[in-house]
Amino acid sequence: MNLSQTVRGVTFFNPTVLASGIWGITASSWRRVAANGAGGITTKSLWLAEHKGHPNPTIISTEHWTLNAVGVPDAGIEKAREEIGDFNKKKLVPLIANIIANTVDNYGKTAVEIVKLKPDFLEVNISCPNVEDEFGKPFACSVRDASAVTKAVKAVSGKIPVFIKLSPNVDDIGSIASACAEAGADGFTVINTVGPGMAIDLRSRRPILANKVGGMSGPAIKPIAVRCIADVYRSTNGKLPIIGTGGVMTGEDAIEFLLAGASLIGIGTAIAYRGAEVFRLVCEEMTAWCETEGVKKISELTGGMHRERASR
Amino acid sequence: MTEILRRCSRSSAQKNLPRTYPVAGIRKETTHVHTFTFNVSLGAKPGQFVMVWLPGVDEVPMSVANDDGKKLQITFFAVGDTTKKLATLKKGDLVGLRGPFGTHYEWKPKQHLALVAGGYGAAPMFFAASEAAKDGCTLTAIVGARAKEHLLYLDAFKRLPRTTLSVATDDGSQGHKGYNVELLAELLKSKKKPDQVFACGPERMLVKVSDLCFQHAVPCQLSLERYMKCGYGLCGNCVVDPLGIRLCTDGPVVKNDLARSITEFGKYHRDHLGKKHSL
Ligand SMILES: Cc1cc2nc3c(=O)[nH]c(=O)nc-3n(C[C@H](O)[C@H](O)[C@H](O)COP(=O)(O)OP(=O)(O)OC[C@H]3O[C@@H](n4cnc5c(N)ncnc54)[C@H](O)[C@@H]3O)c2cc1C
Ligand SMILES: Cc1cc2nc3c(=O)[nH]c(=O)nc-3n(C[C@H](O)[C@H](O)[C@H](O)COP(=O)(O)O)c2cc1C
Ligand code: FES
Numbered sequence: 001m002n003l004s005q006t007v008r009g010v011t012f013f014n015p016t017v018l019a020s021g022i023w024g025i026t027a028s029s030w031r032r033v034a035a036n037g038a039g040g041i042t043t044k045s046l047w048l049a050e051h052k053g054h055p056n057p058t059i060i061s062t063e064h065w066t067l068n069a070v071g072v073p074d075a076g077i078e079k080a081r082e083e084i085g086d087f088n089k090k091k092l093v094p095l096i097a098n099i100i101a102n103t104v105d106n107y108g109k110t111a112v113e114i115v116k117l118k119p120d121f122l123e124v125n126i127s128c129p130n131v132e133d134e135f136g137k138p139f140a141c142s143v144r145d146a147s148a149v150t151k152a153v154k155a156v157s158g159k160i161p162v163f164i165k166l167s168p169n170v171d172d173i174g175s176i177a178s179a180c181a182e183a184g185a186d187g188f189t190v191i192n193t194v195g196p197g198m199a200i201d202l203r204s205r206r207p208i209l210a211n212k213v214g215g216m217s218g219p220a221i222k223p224i225a226v227r228c229i230a231d232v233y234r235s236t237n238g239k240l241p242i243i244g245t246g247g248v249m250t251g252e253d254a255i256e257f258l259l260a261g262a263s264l265i266g267i268g269t270a271i272a273y274r275g276a277e278v279f280r281l282v283c284e285e286m287t288a289w290c291e292t293e294g295v296k297k298i299s300e301l302t303g304g305m306h307r308e309r310a311s312r
Numbered sequence: 313m314t315e316i317l318r319r320c321s322r323s324s325a326q327k328n329l330p331r332t333y334p335v336a337g338i339r340k341e342t343t344h345v346h347t348f349t350f351n352v353s354l355g356a357k358p359g360q361f362v363m364v365w366l367p368g369v370d371e372v373p374m375s376v377a378n379d380d381g382k383k384l385q386i387t388f389f390a391v392g393d394t395t396k397k398l399a400t401l402k403k404g405d406l407v408g409l410r411g412p413f414g415t416h417y418e419w420k421p422k423q424h425l426a427l428v429a430g431g432y433g434a435a436p437m438f439f440a441a442s443e444a445a446k447d448g449c450t451l452t453a454i455v456g457a458r459a460k461e462h463l464l465y466l467d468a469f470k471r472l473p474r475t476t477l478s479v480a481t482d483d484g485s486q487g488h489k490g491y492n493v494e495l496l497a498e499l500l501k502s503k504k505k506p507d508q509v510f511a512c513g514p515e516r517m518l519v520k521v522s523d524l525c526f527q528h529a530v531p532c533q534l535s536l537e538r539y540m541k542c543g544y545g546l547c548g549n550c551v552v553d554p555l556g557i558r559l560c561t562d563g564p565v566v567k568n569d570l571a572r573s574i575t576e577f578g579k580y581h582r583d584h585l586g587k588k589h590s591l
Contacts, residue, residue: 275545
């Protein structure tokens, strides 16, 4: 069974991709994740200058959900140069560089520097819910802001495809996606974390996360991700590739994402639930499903739901 | 899917969500070191750690100093903001715990184990020693500190069966004048060569233990510390070069061959931003 997918000219030997912010701070981590079967990896969000995150507790989980308010800490561009440079020396799988900034201008400036490191894709995080106190509503929550960031990055990205990472926490994700598409986006990552949510410690009567609230990920958010992927696919007429992300635990979850419109499958939180081998497991489960169902190439699954008359 | 959910709930249960417990007992070990007791068991094994949450301040990793199935203890040094504030708590104040996380020390019944402890490392070393003693192990505990007043857990080690205790202080105020690893070197050269060496303490000490054990072909297990956030393998903050393994899940206790393939061991570590700092 051939699981490979070619997206915007880049071939992934299987469609699973490490999601941004999970086990993704160093080149050695990226290699380790690739060795565990990931078809591609995404860096943690990269800032131009050093950016402090939130104090602990930053990440908590139950069997259904994970909340995180890490606060996008990063050491800045020097470290990105060192780690991506190192990874490129012995590149096992495609690398997606995820960038973040506090202003439209700074998105452009960050992109200029990261493009020099020749990632396969740029992924633009305009949807982090954990820095709202610092910067206000994410850019992904307004058609105008999302489109402005897309333009700023596209103006400097050259041949590197630009994927905009969208937030599920909006009234109409489809209209945000169309605006980004008009501004030149080459694809989308759908979705970033949901909410934000909160968890309270009963005895101390305090929110557990130091940031009080945090973005929700893990198995519970999967149906929201499926709906968002379907909305984005429909609003862009299936023309732009989607990295479907959010709550994928199994091969069947991944197939569902493909049918909703994804070409690649982001996997993050599942690592906490199924271990590092989750990439390999998901691929095996996808293969098993495809073989049972007589599916020869997974590319034929992308957007499958939209081709069924009844679900249009 | 139900099968997977079952697996999920077993692996993550509530262990990844802190819950606060009143401090049930406080023992002042030295001027800067306290031991807290909580009336809860997390089923921790020697070498594993818990995330200790001081609401409103921070949450930091601490080795489990004891978990006897009814109560859990931590022994900590007041070094910075969180631990200094922890040190001011009174009985009944609330502290959050989650875990246990990571790997633990492993031995076989009746083995001769040498345990090398530096600083607060004496606490988890004592936990390992007391559990191994139940398995009939013969123990040589080698405890080191800057000076006499900083030595920890000596009386506790003395009460264990089949246990020899040696002590080293930098200033010679008690026991051997010099480093505890010098005592280990002598032991490894002697006829009483242990079957295994366990060590917990400052990284410089661990590097020496690693080298000595390598030279004498004695297996050893070392507890390596890196900056922890989640404690269960998600954030990637505790990853070490060049292997990319996460020390919260593949550590903190690592066997010597693994420790020696970590090129940053003894050289640098990363802070909460992922920035390198040399040792
Ligand atoms: C697996 C493990 C087991 C540990 N066991 C013990 C123990 O039993 N007793 C004990 O006293 N200490 C232990 N520590 C060290 C303890 O976590 C630090 O002393 C504590 O975090 C200091 O926090 P602070 O706010 O008081 O000091 P700060 O001034 O914030 O920091 C002082 C030092 O502690 C380190 N540190 C701070 N936060 C963290 C973090 N989240 N993870 C790792 N290091 C951190 C910093 O890098 C710095 O070098 C352990 C650390 C690890 C990784
Ligand atoms: C601990 C953690 C850190 C994250 N950090 C980032 C980040 O830096 N940038 C980003 O774009 N998304 C970040 N995310 C969001 C994930 O990339 C992903 O979109 C989300 O978690 C949903 O997928 P999942 O359920 O498979 O984890 C983070 C998620 C988690 C759990
Ligand atoms: S502390 Fe988060 S991965 Fe180890």
